[in-house]
Amino acid sequence: MTKDKQSYFASLGIDGRLLGMIGALVALWVMFDLITGGRFITPRNLFNLSVQTASVAVMATGMVFVIVTRNIDLSVGSLLGFIGMMMGALQVHFLPDLVGGGHWSIWIITCLFGVTLGAIIGSFQGWVIGYLAVPAFIVTLGGFLVWRGAAWWVTSGQTVAPLDPVFKLLGGGVEGTLGESLSWALGVFATLAALWLLYLSRKRKLAHGFLVKPFWAELTVGGIIGVVVVGYAAFMNAYPIPARAAKRIYENKGLELPDGGSTLVYGIAIPVVILLIIAIIMTFMAKRTRFGRYVFATGGNPDAAELSGINTRMLTVKIFALMGALTAIAAIIASARLGSADNNLGNLDELRVIAAAVIGGSALSGGFGTIHGAILGALIMQSLQSGMAMVGVDAPLQSIVVGVVLVLAVYVDIVYRRRAGL
Amino acid sequence: MENQTPLVEMRDMHIAFGGNKAVDHVSIDLYPGEVVGLLGHNGAGKSTLIKMLSGAYKADGGEILINGELAEINNPRDARGYKIETIYQTLALADNLDAGSNLFLGRELLTPFGFVDDDAMEAETRKIMSRLNPNFQTFSAPVSTLSGGQRQSVAIARAVYFNAKILIMDEPTAALGPQETQMVAELVQKLKAEGLGIFLISHDIHDVMELCDRISVMKNGKLVGTVRVEDVTDDDILGMIILGKKPMKNTS
Ligand SMILES: Nc1ncnc2c1ncn2[C@@H]1O[C@H](COP(=O)(O)OP(=O)(O)O)[C@@H](O)[C@H]1O
Numbered sequence: 001m002t003k004d005k006q007s008y009f010a011s012l013g014i015d016g017r018l019l020g021m022i023g024a025l026v027a028l029w030v031m032f033d034l035i036t037g038g039r040f041i042t043p044r045n046l047f048n049l050s051v052q053t054a055s056v057a058v059m060a061t062g063m064v065f066v067i068v069t070r071n072i073d074l075s076v077g078s079l080l081g082f083i084g085m086m087m088g089a090l091q092v093h094f095l096p097d098l099v100g101g102g103h104w105s106i107w108i109i110t111c112l113f114g115v116t117l118g119a120i121i122g123s124f125q126g127w128v129i130g131y132l133a134v135p136a137f138i139v140t141l142g143g144f145l146v147w148r149g150a151a152w153w154v155t156s157g158q159t160v161a162p163l164d165p166v167f168k169l170l171g172g173g174v175e176g177t178l179g180e181s182l183s184w185a186l187g188v189f190a191t192l193a194a195l196w197l198l199y200l201s202r203k204r205k206l207a208h209g210f211l212v213k214p215f216w217a218e219l220t221v222g223g224i225i226g227v228v229v230v231g232y233a234a235f236m237n238a239y240p241i242p243a244r245a246a247k248r249i250y251e252n253k254g255l256e257l258p259d260g261g262s263t264l265v266y267g268i269a270i271p272v273v274i275l276l277i278i279a280i281i282m283t284f285m286a287k288r289t290r291f292g293r294y295v296f297a298t299g300g301n302p303d304a305a306e307l308s309g310i311n312t313r314m315l316t317v318k319i320f321a322l323m324g325a326l327t328a329i330a331a332i333i334a335s336a337r338l339g340s341a342d343n344n345l346g347n348l349d350e351l352r353v354i355a356a357a358v359i360g361g362s363a364l365s366g367g368f369g370t371i372h373g374a375i376l377g378a379l380i381m382q383s384l385q386s387g388m389a390m391v392g393v394d395a396p397l398q399s400i401v402v403g404v405v406l407v408l409a410v411y412v413d414i415v416y417r418r419r420a421g422l
Numbered sequence: 423m424e425n426q427t428p429l430v431e432m433r434d435m436h437i438a439f440g441g442n443k444a445v446d447h448v449s450i451d452l453y454p455g456e457v458v459g460l461l462g463h464n465g466a467g468k469s470t471l472i473k474m475l476s477g478a479y480k481a482d483g484g485e486i487l488i489n490g491e492l493a494e495i496n497n498p499r500d501a502r503g504y505k506i507e508t509i510y511q512t513l514a515l516a517d518n519l520d521a522g523s524n525l526f527l528g529r530e531l532l533t534p535f536g537f538v539d540d541d542a543m544e545a546e547t548r549k550i551m552s553r554l555n556p557n558f559q560t561f562s563a564p565v566s567t568l569s570g571g572q573r574q575s576v577a578i579a580r581a582v583y584f585n586a587k588i589l590i591m592d593e594p595t596a597a598l599g600p601q602e603t604q605m606v607a608e609l610v611q612k613l614k615a616e617g618l619g620i621f622l623i624s625h626d627i628h629d630v631m632e633l634c635d636r637i638s639v640m641k642n643g644k645l646v647g648t649v650r651v652e653d654v655t656d657d658d659i660l661g662m663i664i665l666g667k668k669p670m671k672n673t674s
């Protein structure tokens with residue numbers, strides 16, 4: 001990169017690593033699109049890609065905090081399975097007897113129950129790690145075995161189905177989307193919100209008399225965000241709902257199918273909206289709360305954190321509780337998408353989640369990691385897998401490629417960090 | 423000064439790590455507006471002694487009095503509550519965070535909604551740095567990218583910012599050049615004039631003789647003795663450090 005370009009990106013405030021990841025993602029997409037003859041960058045494929053990414057990405061945001069504090073959580077895949085089974089059993093076998101089958105509150109009770117359960121299990125694991133000083137690797141390796149076994153126990157291995165219809169919308173099926181107008185609205189709203197935040201931050205900095213980015217840079221960043229968000233909404237709105245499904249939707253609403261066929265489109269999927277909300281909350285937590293500050297301080301230097309009066313043990317409990325709650329949200333998305341809960345739910349997800357966070361720049365040595373990086377990491381991994389599947393790469397080779405990419409990505413990251421003197 | 427109540431009195435402090443008696447029944451004290459130097463070889467127990475005052479270690483025994491009253495210091499938070507601030511030998515900085523985040527670590531400035539206010543913290547950091555070390559200009563990079571001297575000034579700023587009454591400086595000039603060392607010396611004198619009590623640990627006998635009112639020497643975890651600076655020569659102090667013997671004349 002020439003000096004000129006470097007200072008250009010520097011004034012935009014975009015770091016090299018973020019740029020590299022976006023570059024890698026775009027390169028992957030273009031490559032797969034060329035190989036498949038234009039089947040990869042289509043509304044349909046990107047819709048599926050974003051829905052498939054959501055569950056892992058939600059967990060990856062939590063894994064960032066775990067890894068930043070020099071811990072690891074190997075239990076998330078199994079825990080997802082266990083919570084998924086518990087929520088399945090609750091909404092199919094118990095709640096219909098309590099509140100009546102098909103009752104509107106079933107999905108709410110189920111979700112609250114799942115998230116609470118996840119937080120409790122997470123804090124227990126965090127307590128063993130923080131207060132009993134058993135290494136996170138061991139505790140969560142134990143959790144990996146325990147929760148997979150427990151998931152089987154919930155129903156003696158039987159699949160739970162069908163899940164509550166409203167609950168299933170959270171998985172992003174044909175009807176589990178915002179639809180056309182809401183998708184546009186979300187795109188525009190998100191853009192305006194981003195611009196507003198940029199403006200507020202600039203105003204605050206000016207009030208303190210700090211140097212701010214040049215105005216054009218601020219506008220460019222806002223513009224990029226707007227194009228990506230509105231562009232995504234437009235793309236999802238260009239994905240028509242298949243005729244047969246559309247007919248069913250019209251019939252359910254008691255409407256006639258319009259002449260010339262349905263104009264219904266998918267729009268942005270609900271799991272993606274959930275991911276967006278989680279991403280915003282987690283970013284805010286990382287950057288603007290004491291909790292987030294302490295997470296990074298502890299990761300950078302645990303002794304310094306301790307000497308500053310931070311209760312690092314309690315912090316560990318909170319981090320793992322958060323990880324558990326996010327795992328539950330991922331379990332909601334994953335089981336709702338499947339329409340059922342089975343014992344295999346979340347299998348191997350711990351590896352995908354850790355890989356996403358690590359590819360996204362979370363350093364296992366602690367102290368570094370970003371939420372948006374982890375989400376991009378999840379998207380890159382999922383793109384790689386979906387792309388290879390679409391191209392027809394057979395499964396063994398797929399896993400070899402993913403493994404090599406993971407190691408390569410971390411190596412590049414290490415070199416980058418060394419150059420930056422971090 | 424002698425009939426005043428001491429600001430700090432550490433009585434019969436002891437702590438052992440395994441079988442290693444790192445601090446072995448040591449008593450020292452400190453008056454307002456006084457600088458007490460702590461000298462001794464590496465491993466003598468100086469850092470360990472002051473860490474019991476700063477809340478980093480919990481003593482096996484002994485008592486700490488602040489302004490004549492028994493103080494309960496079980497963790498760094500307690501020590502901060504007694505207006506004790508510490509510059510640790512290791513600096514205790516989170517390398518991945520910037521200067522402002524380190525300065526306010528554990529005591530972040532918050533917005534009215536309770537969120538961390540980085541801009542306000544940066545503004546405060548700029549203010550104090552312009553007084554302590556005008557050359558300091560790197561406010562938004564992780565402190566790992568700073569020079570040893572700059573890092574040290576962040577640690578010093580953190581100890582000074584919060585209006586300490588008792589300041590502990592564990593080798594505060596170890597990574598500093600001559601000019602910065604001079605700045606620290608001036609800072610010590612200024613704070614002393616403001617009535618703070620300062621424990622100063624240093625390797626440089628010359629520095630200590632210049633800045634301190636009294637000197638306590640430790641060896642192998644034990645206190646060799648405490649002397650007034652005007653009563654002794656550099657050689658007397660060296661003798662205490664190396665031989666562990668108190669000079670015959672003028673014991674105080
Ligand atoms: N956390 C600890 N665990 C075990 N031993 C320690 C610890 N801290 C200090 N020590 C031991 O206590 C003794 C005194 O160390 P220290 O107080 O750092 O000496 P000084 O600061 O005078 O150089 C040394 O023998 C050191 O190895």
Ligand SMILES: [Mg+2]
Nearest residue numbers: 468469470511
């Ligand atoms: Mg020491």
